[in-house]
Amino acid sequence: MALPLDSIATIFIFLIGLPAILLQTLAAEVRHTVLKDRTAVAFFTITPIVVASMLVGLGLHLTEPDGPLGPAMTTERAEKIWLAILTMLLGVCGGAALLLTDRWRRTSVVKRLRRAAARGIAAYGRPSEGALATLVELGVQSRGGDDKTLIIGALHLLMTETQAHESYDGAQLEELIKGLEDVMVAGPFRASAPNFKAGADLLEHLVWESRDRDESDDHKMALQLASILGREALRFEQPHDQIKFVEILAFAGEGKNIGYAMWASQAMLELGGQAIESGRILVAMMALSKLESLVYAHSPVSGELAFDFVGLIAHFYAQRETGRDYGKQFLDASLFTEPLPEVIRQARGACIQSARFRTGDYLDRMLADMESAAQAAAVTTDA
Amino acid sequence: MPPQKRKILWVEDSARFELAPLVGPVLASRQYDLTLAENASTASERLLRTRFDAIIVDIRLPPGVHPYWVDIFKSASSDRVNAKLGLALLNWLFGVREGGAPHTRNGKPVPPLPDAWKVLPQQVAVFSVENHLEVSSTLELYGVTVMHEKRPGLPDTILLKILSEVLAQSSDSTPGMPGAPGTPAGPGAQGTQGALGAVGTSGASRG
Numbered sequence: 001m002a003l004p005l006d007s008i009a010t011i012f013i014f015l016i017g018l019p020a021i022l023l024q025t026l027a028a029e030v031r032h033t034v035l036k037d038r039t040a041v042a043f044f045t046i047t048p049i050v051v052a053s054m055l056v057g058l059g060l061h062l063t064e065p066d067g068p069l070g071p072a073m074t075t076e077r078a079e080k081i082w083l084a085i086l087t088m089l090l091g092v093c094g095g096a097a098l099l100l101t102d103r104w105r106r107t108s109v110v111k112r113l114r115r116a117a118a119r120g121i122a123a124y125g126r127p128s129e130g131a132l133a134t135l136v137e138l139g140v141q142s143r144g145g146d147d148k149t150l151i152i153g154a155l156h157l158l159m160t161e162t163q164a165h166e167s168y169d170g171a172q173l174e175e176l177i178k179g180l181e182d183v184m185v186a187g188p189f190r191a192s193a194p195n196f197k198a199g200a201d202l203l204e205h206l207v208w209e210s211r212d213r214d215e216s217d218d219h220k221m222a223l224q225l226a227s228i229l230g231r232e233a234l235r236f237e238q239p240h241d242q243i244k245f246v247e248i249l250a251f252a253g254e255g256k257n258i259g260y261a262m263w264a265s266q267a268m269l270e271l272g273g274q275a276i277e278s279g280r281i282l283v284a285m286m287a288l289s290k291l292e293s294l295v296y297a298h299s300p301v302s303g304e305l306a307f308d309f310v311g312l313i314a315h316f317y318a319q320r321e322t323g324r325d326y327g328k329q330f331l332d333a334s335l336f337t338e339p340l341p342e343v344i345r346q347a348r349g350a351c352i353q354s355a356r357f358r359t360g361d362y363l364d365r366m367l368a369d370m371e372s373a374a375q376a377a378a379v380t381t382d383a
Numbered sequence: 384m385p386p387q388k389r390k391i392l393w394v395e396d397s398a399r400f401e402l403a404p405l406v407g408p409v410l411a412s413r414q415y416d417l418t419l420a421e422n423a424s425t426a427s428e429r430l431l432r433t434r435f436d437a438i439i440v441d442i443r444l445p446p447g448v449h450p451y452w453v454d455i456f457k458s459a460s461s462d463r464v465n466a467k468l469g470l471a472l473l474n475w476l477f478g479v480r481e482g483g484a485p486h487t488r489n490g491k492p493v494p495p496l497p498d499a500w501k502v503l504p505q506q507v508a509v510f511s512v513e514n515h516l517e518v519s520s521t522l523e524l525y526g527v528t529v530m531h532e533k534r535p536g537l538p539d540t541i542l543l544k545i546l547s548e549v550l551a552q553s554s555d556s557t558p559g560m561p562g563a564p565g566t567p568a569g570p571g572a573q574g575t576q577g578a579l580g581a582v583g584t585s586g587a588s589r590g
Contacts, residue, residue, distance in 0.1 A: 201448075208428060239402055240421070247418055251433070282403045285410045286417075293388055293416040329413070 003063075004082050008056055011089045015052055015096060019045040022100050029141035030106050033113075033134060044103065048096035052089055059085035107150060110135065114154040118161055125167035127158045129175055136179035140187035148191055151183055152198040159202060163209045170216030173206065177221045185232055193241060196233045200244040203229070207248060211255040220263055223252050227267035231274045234283065242283045246271060250290035254297070261294055265308035268294075273315045273359060276323070288312055288330065295335050302337040307347035309335075314344075314362035317369075341370060388416040389436040391546060392429055394472065395510070396421040396445055404539040412543060422447035423468045427475065427493055434500035437549045439542070442469035442511040442518065450491035469511060470521050476502050477525040504528070505553040508545045528552070 019041070023031050035041060061067050063078045102108060113135040120128030139151030155176055162172050184191045184199050191199070203226050210219035230245030246268065253264025272287030295301050295309050309330075316327025333340045344367045351360030391409070398405060409417050418433070420426040424447025430438075443463045446452035452468060459466035475486050475493060486493050496502060504526030509518070512533045522530060529548050531541065538544075 204425070208432060211432075240398075240419075243402075243419060250418075254433075282407060282410075285407065289410050289413070289416065292413070296386075296388060326411070 003060070004086060007086055008089070011086075011093060012049065012052060014093055015048050018048075018093070018096055019100060022097075022104060026104055027106070027142075027147075029138055030104070030109055032141070033109055033138045034104050036134060044096075044100060048092055052092050055085055055088050055092070106147065110138070110150050110154050113138070114157060117158055121158070121161050121165055125165050126162055126172035127176060132158070132175055132179060136182055139179070139183035141189075142183075142187075143189045144192035144195055148183060148189075148195045149198050152180065152195060152202060155180055155183070156198070156202045156205070159206055163206070170210050170213045170218050173218040174221060177206075177218065177225055181225050181228060184229055191232075193233075193236045193238065196229060196236070197241050197244070199229050200226075200241060200248065204244070204248050204251075207252040211252055211260070213255075214257060219252060219255070219260065223249060223260070223263045223267050226252070227270045230267075230271040230283075234275055234278045234280050239280060239282045242275070242280060243286050246283060246286045246290055249287075250294065253294050258298065261298060262304045262308075265291055265294055265305045269308040269312045269356075269359070272312045276315045276319065277358075281323075284312075284316070285326075288316065288327075292330060299335045300337045301335060302343075304350070306336050306338075306343050307350045310340075310344050310347045310366075311351065311356070311359045311363060314347075314359060314366045317366045318362040341367060341374075344370070388414060389546075389550060390416045390418070390433065392418050392420060392426065392433075392435045392438045393542070394420045394423075394426040394439065394444065394469065395441045397441070397443075405542050408540045409542050409546070415546065421445070423452040423472050424449035426472055427452070430476070430496060430502065431494065435502070436506065437546055437553065438502060438507045439510050439545055439549075440469045440472060440507060442467050442509060442513050444468040444472070449493065451486065451493045454491070467518075469509065470518065473507065473521070473525050473527060476507070477504060477527075503553060506549060508549045510541075510545060 023034065026034065059082055062069055062081050063073065064070070065073065067073070069077065113131050116131035117127040117135060120126060120131070135151060135154060139148055139155075142148050142151060159173060159176055162168055162176070165172075180199060180202060184195065203222050206222045207219060207226075210216040210222065213219065226245050226248045230242060230249075233242045233245065236242070249264045249267045249271065253261045253268075255261075268287045268291045272284045272291070275281070275287060276284035291309050291312055295305060298305060301309070313327045313330050316323045316330075318324075319327075331340060336343045338346075344363050348360045348363040348367070351357065351363065406417065406419075409415050418429060418435075420429050422445045426440075426444075427449065429435075443466075445463060446456040446466075446468060452471070455468060455471050456463075456466045476496070478486070486495075505528075507525075507527050508529035508531065509522065509527060510531050510533065511518075515530055515532060518530070522528070529545065529552070531537075531545055
């Protein structure tokens with residue numbers, strides 16, 4: 001039998017074109033990530049072609065007149081040999097297709113990146129920055145929903161492994177936390193409600209571990225990110241996930257370090273204030289309740305904790321009568337080391353320094369009303 | 384000193400559409416510091432890290448991520464109704480283990496609560512769709528006496544009602560325990576741990 005050149009040529013054309021066709025079927029962000037590792041792409045493209053070439057060479061060697069089967073070679077035997085070789089070549093085609101399809105699936109790509117990042121944890125106590133950056137970039141470019149959830153899940157596993165490492169001292173997760181922020185709020189595609197839930201779960205587990213440390217930069221960053229993500233989540237209708245961010249802040253603020261309470265109170269002011277402006281009243285009420293508990297735990301309070309508390313009350317005060325009445329009942333002078341008007345005055349000054357002009361305006365209005373009421377009461381008393 | 388707010392844990396996953404009417408009254412009362420946990424894993428992690436004055440538990444719960452609760456859930460064919468993870472949570476809180484060993488499934492333990500803030504059955508209420516008869520024997524086994532069924536027509540203040548029942552009966556705790564009448568609050572009663580206050584009289588009741 002003559003060499004089945006047509007069949008062999010078809011198979012080789014398939015093997016050469018297979019990677020290109022598969023790459024075109026991938027989502028753009030997955031393709032971009034896969035092509036970053038050009039060595040691997042070249043390896044998995046060339047290897048099936050090399051295997052196929054070796055099989056063809058084997059067939060040629062076996063069927064040539066001077067080959068090992070030379071004297072016993074007949075036309076029938078040659079046909080059978082080439083049939084077997086072609087079957088094996090089809091197996092190579094099928095195997096290559098399955099291998100590349102599986103390897104270049106989104107879940108496999110994410111798993112490989114996570115494992116690559118995890119190698120850094122074993123070696124240095126924190127995820128490898130290169131692999132982490134690639135993972136985050138993939139997450140930024142992914143659509144909201146399952147695609148982003150996959151990335152957040154990988155980040156969660158990396159966080160857990162990092163915190164479980166013996167060298168973890170509360171400061172190895174900066175890049176991961178920044179990456180989570182980028183995945184959730186940067187990029188062309190918005191995160192979905194389940195993505196925010198997954199992000200909240202990650203932050204919650206992070207603060208569970210870091211809260212009881214005397215100092216932790218990761219804890220501070222987690223608090224700040226919880227405020228950012230909580231505010232982003234306000235665009236959804238259901239308050240359940242939004243409230244989760246409030247609870248993360250409240251829990252994180254109950255740590256040993258008074259600094260944690262201050263960071264938490266600032267974050268709760270931002271989240272609660274934005275919630276009330278967005279009409280998410282229940283979330284704002286929860287933030288105020290948790291902030292009140294924080295104040296109770298450290299009362300009498302002064303400084304930032306006091307300023308954030310009266311600042312959030314001022315947001316309620318700025319609403320119409322019902323919100324105003326609700327906010328006013330939280331103004332208990334016994335909670336503060338200084339007289340209430342002085343606390344509000346100082347809080348307004350702090351708002352200027354921290355660029356919270358809207359809160360400052362609300363505090364101004366509340367202070368003016370308090371002073372008017374005090375003057376009116378004084379006039380009535382005199383009369 | 385300002386009054387300490389009672390720390391409450393509500394373990395509930397399916398209140399998404401009624402959160403505002405149910406939680407609103409609790410927040411507006413300003414007497415409670417309410418925390419929500421939507422699955423068994425989150426509930427157990429919260430209980431391990433914070434002392435609560437009262438806990439309201441739903442029976443049909445998702446497991447969350449902890450392998451212990453996931454294993455229980457899977458052994459009930461991954462069905463929330465069959466798994467009754469709320470009762471498993473009560474078993475973790477009150478079930479007796481030989482030698483005080485942690486509850487373990489498939490080698491994954493959930494440690495017991497610290498002695499400093501063990502939860503008493505009087506501090507727990509069940510708020511679930513199950514009929515009381517379906518779960519009464521289990522609740523009696525653990526000493527939980529407050530149960531309310533979820534049914535149409537309940538007032539929005541139902542959580543407040545449940546809390547007042549639980550806190551009334553839990554304030555009648557054994558003399559010498561933190562927060563009992565006449566005793567000072569126990570260690571760490573401020574900050575993360577809530578203090579049991581001496582309020583009202585005991586009253587075991589169901590809905």
